[in-house]
Amino acid sequence: MTDHSQQLHTSTRAQDGTVLAWQRHGSGRPLVLLAGQANNHHWWDGVREDFHATHATLTMDYRGTGASGAPDGPYSTQLFADDVITVLDALEIERADVYGTSMGGRVAQWLAARHPHRVRRLVLGCTSPGGPRAPEQDGSVRRALAQADPAASRRALLDLMYSPAWRAEHPGPYTTLGDPAMPPHARRGHLVASNEHDAWDALRQLTAPTLVLHGAQDRLTPAANAPLLAARIPGARTHLFPGARHAYFQECRPETSRLVTSFLTAPEAAPG
Template sequence: MPKVPVNDIDLFYDIKGQGEPLLLIAGFLCDHSYWSLIMPSLVTQYQVIRVDNRGMGRSSAPDSPYNIQQMANDVAALLDHIGIDQVNVVGHSMGGQIAQELVLAHPERVKSLILLSSLAKGDGRFNHLISTWGYLPSHIDLKLYEQVVLPWIFTDEFYAIPGMVEQLIEWAVNYPFAPATHTLYHHSRAILGSDTQDRLHNILCPTLILVGRQDILTPVKYSEQLAQGIPHSELVVIDGGGHGILIESLDTVISVMLKFLEKLPKLM
């Protein structure tokens, strides 16, 4: 699994499968492994590129301010390195913010856009929460941090599955590439500093916006705002899903994504 030097860091990436390129960008607290459950359904039809955002997983984690446009530039440099001119892009949560900046900066390189549980700009409650999540890691251990964060990610129904949440926390605590405390602070500030509201009309590629109806972190209203601002967009609200739809509503997400992608004209 290779790394590429871009913008003064080493960026980790992973490529699997054959077909049109499909880039997956994860969100806050997540690296490329967040897409693991969806990968088997994608690699049979697409060349799937996963990346660890700066600070996450096996990418470099400089202790300096990050911003969303910077992370989009990292991804663009990665595409240059692996020789991909045009790509379908999927971003979850903060990854969706990065994906928006990527298409705004390089519209010719993005064939289509899929925004999962994402936003253009947060409101007061969201900003307060993300700010707190940035400060907390310097005061509590990772296990307690996960216990604080996960209720915002999953629904009551998910919590009712015996042992499921405990299993996720155990996995996170033992993960060998857990993020540094300073990374979570810098990522939180990058999220807070991101705002595409007044530029959404410049996103002209076919766009799928997907959100869980029970998402309390990036609620449906955020996806509605994206859909209202992006001209060629389609909004799908999944009944029963929360923010963690890639885990909790996996089969539905796969079905909706593949139907959207299959409708697009093929890259030459």
Template sequence: MAALDNFTADDGATIAFRFDGAADQPVLILSNSIATDHSMWDGQIGSFARHFRVLRYDMRGHGDSSAPNGAYSLDRLGRDVLELMDGLGIPQAHFLGLSLGGYVGQWLGVHAPGRVLRLVLSNTAPHLGPAAVIDEKIAALNGGAPMADFADAFLANWFPRELLERDPKTTERFRRMILRTPPHGLAGAFAVVRDADLRRLLPLIDRPTLVIGGAHDTVTLAEHSEQIAAAIPGARLAMLPSVHLPNVEMPVPYEDAVLGFLLESCQPRP
């Protein structure tokens, strides 16, 4: 895998990123879920990079990006994307975020709509709780709880049992991703999930939006995807028979849904 480049945000944190695809194509930014890194999208690059200049990055607290101590905010995660775009000279881009990355996508749609061409919000929610449950996870991470326990829980929530049993290579790849996430970085990201509430702001999003949900998702429920699609004017909903990471569980239908939506904007008008 090619080495990642680094960008320094205005608070001194470094954000690791990489490009795939031809430089003359429109930019598509991919944003990772909690406890993963940019490589969660590896399976999609062959398909997406045929049409787009794909920009992937490791969200702060994850992968090769900085993991500052303390609680992160959704505003900070959103500004990381805007600063990265500014630093790379990208005035506008399509944006696809999954789970926590979908929170970032919602924030961008509300606070920086002029920077977003088309928005894909995958397996995400406008609000999750209860806060006390998330606080328990943060306290456990800060208290030295084994990351292996978190890895087991994440994997059980992300994938169907059948995939975990038949595809140990994928299971171990994502387990390694989780285990290399700094505990304090994961705790900081959990604070974003605890504190974010976009429910009243969703109707402000005026970008063309596709919402992708998992009918069997136990993390961000199907009803969360339905709620987002109903609140954003003109949004479309694609519900897949998946759990939480449909890009891994059923990549072909997932890529078809994303590309079918994004490439509409690239078709010539009649």
């Protein structure tokens, strides 16, 4: 295991040659933090620090975002999971805790299903199993996000991420509204990857202890996905945050970070 005490921003390459940028902070047990669709590692700004008392946090820029390469594609949540494994291998990290939110939660599902020996504990936030069984956002949400006026679309996304009361006290800047430097083909690739995700059959195979979190007022990824995931994953627990929307991890940050830390640091269950 490599030393995680330093802070480091660097990169490695995927098998296809794509540059994968990653960032490591803090010391302790490794915790992989996975961001939402079309976002880079700044998604976790102002939150990752909450885990440094117990963990070294590892983030990355998905291909198509940040300092990573932006190949033509196709992109998929399984490919993103493979990229995470590439970064873990480069860092000689054999096993890590994983916390994925939104599309990052979809990526985390494949990590835990396809590489169970690499995931110690799993937190899935504001995400869904994908596929035909997952509750989808309603038509009004899709229309609001598809507006031709970028400013109007951004306002709609902001409203889906945070409650008006929280925005009134936190006027920004906001780090969860997408990577503005993404090329259009990569943005489309991320959308397709998220929309085509379907891990329903794989969820029964998950062996890592799992905590499912969701904002109760989330319309971007409807909150009904949380109990669905928890029922599908053996032994999973769930927690809803009343009044919170998609970015519950920022809006309810103190409670969320304490809950996640408590879950990740709880004693290992004794063998049966």
